[in-house]
Amino acid sequence: METDGVVSIDHVSPEDSQEVHVLAVDDSLVDRKVIERLLKISACKVTAVDSGIRALQFLGLDEQRRTSESDGFVPSLKVDLIITDYCMPEMTGYELLKKIKESSMFREIPVVIMSSENILPRIDRCLEEGAEDFIVKPVKLSDVKRLKGYMATREVKVGSHDRRSGAEGVGIEINNKRKLEEEEEISDVSSSPPSISTLSSSPFASSPSSSPTSSPSVLASPIRRLKMSNTD
Amino acid sequence: MDGLVQLQKQLVDYTASLFREGFLDDQFNQLQQLQDESNPEFVVEVVTLFFEDAERLLNELSKTLDSSFPNRGQASIDFKKLDAHVHQLKGSSSSIGAQRVHSVCISFRNSCEEQNVEGCLKNLQQVRHEYSLVKTKLETLFRMEKQILEAAG
Secondary structure: OOOOOOOOOOOOOOOOOOOEEEEEEEEHHHHOOOOOHHHHHHEEEEEOOHHHHHHHHHOOOOOOOHHHHHHHHOOOOOOOOEEOOOOOOOOHHHHHHHHHHOOOOOOOEEEEEEEOOOOOHHHHHHHOOOOOOEEEEOOOOHHHHHHHHHOOOOOOOOOOHHHOOOOOOOOOHHHHHHHOOOOOOOOOOOOOOOOOHHHOOOOHOOOOOOOOOOOHHHHHHHHHHHHOOOOO | HHHHHHHHHHHHHOOOHHHHHHOHHHHHHHHOOOEOEEEEEEEHHHHHHHHHHHHHHHHHHHHHOOOOOOOOHHHOOOOHHHHHHHHHHHHHHHHHHHHHHHHHHHHHHHHEEEEEEEHHHHHHHHHHHHHHHHHHHHHHHHHHHHHHHHHHH
């Protein structure tokens, strides 16, 4: 198993559960089914809900409950990652992200935003609000594989990457920018090789920082803007 | 045995043609990769959900644009609502790899943004047409797969 010079990923969460548990939020039934399968096939437990409100209810953060301990409510399983669609009626993924980051109990959970629209200000706003990553839909297996790096263990912040492709440590930004390069309208090129190997150098990959909002957004922004100038 | 091989070849050729003609794109491949012994019906299940979702949305789109509705003038069409439905259809078609449907949805959204009634009507016709084509083709594909499973015993 490759480690690329980084501490090997511990796939056993520090909690009692062996598998990572992902809370997926999407109002589209089709997308929920796909993301659920993508996650399950990547050895994750999944709870899929159709709205931000339901997601908050699941976490015990909804209006009726101030804390998850009220009324003896306990979420059935610790949540290791939240992946949410951006465009949803009533509560957008961005609003959900804010609510989660405002909560002392849940702000440490990494949140990933998905969107069919590749809008840079939107992406920036989400990253600034503390989102771990931003995936442009349609979501692929390689995107989910990358996500596992956020969840596996909180102590080691590795650049999760598609090992078969041999991408360097900064897999998170690389694949994110690859997505940003792809125009929605263009039919997808075959399978998804990470194409930006030139942006590999980064001290961040070996950093053990556990803060979800540090390096990714700092490093991603200038690089992303550079890439964006070549697209559209 | 020969019959089975022939069926398999037909399936491969047919699938290839769907990609070549742009009905399907790589996302469909992604879905197929997600199917295995633990979930052998996955692609059929997702595509079925797509069909249901698409039909519901096309219905809603028609209702909003239908000329039989007496008060249909430009001012009375809720383009935001129209756009919301198209956005959903665009998303789900993209998620299963229904490329042509997805492409028409993009044009459709532009028409909505421009509040172009004629454009919207044309786009609706196009999206119905493309949906009907891809539905037929996917059903054919699934039928062929089923035949192979049955022939293989």
